[in-house]
Amino acid sequence: MLVGVDANFLSPKASVRAAGEGWRTVVIAPIDAGETVAAFGGSCLTRSELNETTAGQQAQAIQIDEDLFMVGETAAVTGATINHSCAPNCGIRAGVLVVAVRDIAVGESLAYDHAMSSGSDFNDFECGCGAASCRHKVTGNDWMLVELQLAYRGYFSAYLAKRIAALVTVGAERRAFAL
Numbered sequence: 001m002l003v004g005v006d007a008n009f010l011s012p013k014a015s016v017r018a019a020g021e022g023w024r025t026v027v028i029a030p031i032d033a034g035e036t037v038a039a040f041g042g043s044c045l046t047r048s049e050l051n052e053t054t055a056g057q058q059a060q061a062i063q064i065d066e067d068l069f070m071v072g073e074t075a076a077v078t079g080a081t082i083n084h085s086c087a088p089n090c091g092i093r094a095g096v097l098v099v100a101v102r103d104i105a106v107g108e109s110l111a112y113d114h115a116m117s118s119g120s121d122f123n124d125f126e127c128g129c130g131a132a133s134c135r136h137k138v139t140g141n142d143w144m145l146v147e148l149q150l151a152y153r154g155y156f157s158a159y160l161a162k163r164i165a166a167l168v169t170v171g172a173e174r175r176a177f178a179l
């Protein structure tokens with residue numbers, strides 16, 4: 001890593017602000033649908049290695065493959081300040097990119113849904129995002145919810161898209177067998 005350079009990328013159209021005990025990433029210039037707003041960097045750890053890190057690092061980590069997690073160097077790294085929402089304005093591309101799923105106005109906070117990236121129980125949490133569709137408990141099994149699979153198509157991390165495709169294939173075979 002380059003000394004003095006943040007491991008993550010954050011669009012100059014967004015700014016990190018303190019919010020309660022944590023952080024939020026506020027839009028300061030209009031963002032178009034499809035724009036990349038952030039990219040995660042850091043260290044790639046397996047689950048057993050992740051278990052050796054602090055609770056703070058685990059809370060900031062993003063799962064990028066079946067047994068790989070991207071973990072930042074410090075607690076409040078850029079990108080890790082992009083929070084979860086059950087009604088997100090961003091999605092995940094290529095495992096580590098955060099992209100706008102719709103036009104995002106100045107003053108909104110950037111958020112993606114952890115269901116798009118998490119497929120294990122390393123960071124289950126109680127959600128109070130305030131969305132009408134809030135699931136209240138966010139877990140590593142949320143990618144299995146059919147309504148989320150439909151809503152977030154194209155915005156799941158590749159390893160989760162592969163899991164979902166396998167489920168769909170099994171379902172199609174069962175239907176064909178039943179006919």
Ligand SMILES: [Zn+2]
Nearest residue numbers: 086127129134
């Ligand atoms: Zn929620």
